[in-house]
Amino acid sequence: MKITRWVLIILGVTLVCLYVYENYGMIKSHHVTGVQIDDKKHEGENYYIVVDDKKMKVKDMNTWMLLDTAKNYDLTYEWYGSRTPTVKEINQTGDHDSVGGGH
Secondary structure: OHHHHHHHHHHHHHHHHHHHHOHHHHHHHEEEEEEEOEEEEEEEOOOEEEEEEEEEOOOHHHHHHHHOOOEEEEEEEEEEEOOOOEEHHHHHHHOOOOOOOOO
């Protein structure tokens, strides 16, 4: 009986640690191509775009201002846990320079 209890406790702690690591310890990344921005939002100091009903944070106000809802973009975003995804890289579809690049 004692051994069964300890095995269940160890198994429970392991499962909780695995859940926390998967949801909060690992940064997940996703790349999408040829998507159109549905909406642009500005809330206080934060700038957001909405793509396919998914709200994403744009860190740089200048990049956010250059984005056009009528154009298609290739973008990479990252998130972990229940945090709002953050855009890490965004390019116009077919363009190989970043929006606001140095040309």
